[in-house]
Amino acid sequence: MSWEPVIGLEIHVQLKTQTKMFCSCELSFGDPPNTHTCPVCLGLPGSLPVANEAAIRFGLKIGLGLGCELAPRSIFHRKNYFYPDLPKGYQISQYDEPLCRGGRLGDVRIHRVHLEDDAAKLVHVGASGRIHGADSSVVDFNRGGTPLVEIVTEPDIRSAERAREWLILLRETMRQLEVSDVNMEEGSLRCDANVSVRRAGESELGTKTELKNMNSFRFVERGIKAEVARQVALLEAGQPVVQETLHFDPQSGSLTSLRSKEEAHDYRYFPEPDLVPVAVTPEMVEAVRAELPELPAERAARYETELALSADSARALAFRPELGRYFEAVLERADGAPAQTVANWVAGELATRLGDADPAQSKVAPDALARLVAMVGEKAVTAGAARQVLDRLVADGGDPAAIVEAEGLGAVGGGDELAGAVRAAIEANPDAAEKVRGGKAQAIGPIIGHVMRETRGAADAGEVTRLVREQLGV
Amino acid sequence: MIDRAEVLHVARLARLELSEGEVDRMASELSAVLDHIETISELELDGVAPTSHVVEVGSALRADEPRPSLPREEALASAPAVAADGFEVPSPGA
Amino acid sequence: MSDLLALSAAQLAERIRARELSREEVWDTYRERAAADDLNAFLWVAADAPDTGDGPLGGVPFAAKDLFCVRGVPSQAGSRILEGYRPPYTATAVEKIVAAGAPLLGKTNQDEFAMGSSNENSGYGPVLNPWDRTRVPGGSSGGSAAAVAAGQVPWAIGTDTGGSVRQPAALSGIVGLKPTYGAVSRYGMIAFASSLDQAGPLTRDVTDAALLFSVMTGRDPCDATSLEHPEAIRLPSAQDLQGVRLGVPDDVESAAGIEPGVLEAFRATVARAQELGAEVDTCSLPHARHGIAAYYVIAPAEASSNLARYDGVRYGLRVDGDDGLLAMYTRTRHEGFGAEVRRRIMLGTYALSSGYYEAYYGRAQRVRTKIADDFRAAFERFDFVVTPTSPGVAFPLGAKTDDPLAMYLNDFFTVPMPLAGIPAISIPNGLSEGLPTGFQIAGPAFSENRILDAAYALEQAIGFDTAAVHA
């Protein structure tokens, strides 16, 4: 019998507000250590936190983007534990009254979304000789206090690959909401996974483990795969899975238990008395809603259902909103061209040529691309020639018809000109013509090749074939 | 009532070192106070909302506008140990 | 010189304004007395007068309890763990007082992290009561109370969490006001219990309390729990108590440890109040007697968290262990904190720990709601609730140090008000056995103007000589 992985994700997203969650220090990345601190984010005696309005707003935006229910009143708790990167001896986080609950992204349900502040950075510096030669570490509080949103999913994911795909969708959603840089390598998007397995068809959940430190999309997939395999091996050997926190080492692909370190898991949560409840007014929600863009999951669904695009094309266009916008602009001007064809030109040909650049900023005007697509449709130009035209458009811009004219790239049309060329080719290849007349259809090649040479590729191969057959009477 | 084992567990959570003698004294002193505190267990409190904030204040949010941070020398001025422009601590793993 | 000492702070300000006294003369006189302090009331005295310009406080120096952060000035909250700590910023309350024209004369001794009712828990030694140097001045703002009572400073500020302004004021024969929670910014006040802590003035008379308090209030963007006081604070002027309804809790006479002399002084003042026109009746605050129990869960719980930051990493004491981080934490905190602080950290950690939260913290917060409800109901019938401030007069040093619970019960009359967030004042109420007693007046949130008026009228009737002990 096969095993089914059950996966839930907990994602920490660093918000790109200007200042920290509870103080007015500017957020910084890569600045010299301890140059962005103040009494509040250093946890100096007597200092008090005050919540950042923009962080609340970003939290609401994420909540709306994920279809959550927004709490009219939410409160902050203290999560108490000792660690050198935690200046106050507690993290200010939300506990039983979070900012948002429920929701869905794609086919994964969201359990909750809450706000908290980030820990500082602890750098290991090795033996200093100071503490009896013991190892020491150094704390840099620049990052300490950065606003975080924690997104917790329901255990709706069933494979490591899906976890990775969904995480990419989440990243695109956060990016398009413009609330975070969502860079896993830089730590502005961090993902932990809760993993368990069960016999396929069972509804009860198995014992779960928590996977930490998967700092790339690839590692998320690999880490979960490794953990699923480990759990399956245990269960098949008749051994239990122990609930624990595991650290994934991407170098070796191994998982190590963090149990010893977190032996006392008693955070002594209680309501943060230094902060007052966050009251969200309908006006705040409406203001945030007005800023909400169409998000990738919605946009992809719309492309698939309304425009009948393939799932791949829909995602390619939806995950890069600038591509999607450009695609829609071209489609509007393409005068009845099939949406899938336009999608192929935008997401395929044009995107390949432009790389990460926004097509709206390129020299290819949507009008121009729309005309080019139309010319291909009318067989005024062949697909191959159209690609050459697109090269010119990307390099210099301009009007596709003019480029075709100037370069002589026009399809040699169905008219007398092409018929003449075909006649000449038949005359030049009497043996081949004879064979085709005799029923050997594949012998047509040399004749078509002759026409293409003569017209420098500007003839439509299908049309040439039709004319050859017509003139040979087959 | 609180026993020795609980005192040691709580001391560990609170990162407090207690000498042998202190463990017993703490257990008896805390027990006396807890006995008094337990008088509230007799009160009928069903349906009573807990008070965590005694005065109603609106959200009291702060505008997202940067203000100058402390110069690094000032941030580090009171630190017991400094290395590499940061606060030096014994390694957590050690 | 003795002439100058007989003046209240408000009178000094007036003389300075009228150029009958110079700022320098006032500063030098008090600076000399504070520097010669033999009560251990001061932990730090300023060398020179800072230039504070003109303002309503007119250059009259003040002292601040050690736990108020002042930029570049030792701010240790009475704890060895912060010995020599000089913060890079100043508490809002101090900034406002200085901006109103009062220079900071010094920092006063206190119970460590404001945990205590006798000032014997200071990491820097106990403070002596100027009325009897074998006795405690009360706590935790004992240094501020003793310094004002002894004429070492014209006025001072302290903080009140469960009675830490009112009780030392009562035991030292001066006035102490605990404002409505949120009326004064807590920014820069080294925290004991955040949902209870509130700064207030300790002064020779009610007028001084009103004057000092008037410049301390206001919403502070740095303290999310602070509020704009709905009324500007006025100087009190009431001559009688016509139409004022006073409620006397029905359990005052039976309160644990209440001394006959204290009760007698209390009754006498209630009678005076009636003579001044007040209507007096007994009132019922059925949950107030559970205040101590609720308080000794909530305050230690918050304190256990507030004091987690003293970990030897960023400031203060560090004691390195020979086996890494955990040893550094536990040794630093063992050596840096005194016995009472460790006891309360243990108590609070226990009350919040897994499995106990609901039984202790959760219940205590519900009791808190009931106590607030009791007061709300009482204030429908009464303008104020009045009690003795402390069940007894100043006790001898060492008398209660071995019995934490007996010490905690001192706070019986003062603990319910901070739990309910409401303001209360203690005024000198004559002597019992030669030692000061206090009369407490509590009112609804933001009723400080009315409390001050009632206190002023009673103060005139009582006629207590605050300056009696000035050496």
Ligand SMILES: [Mg+2]
């Ligand atoms: Mg978190």
Ligand SMILES: [Zn+2]
């Ligand atoms: Zn800061």
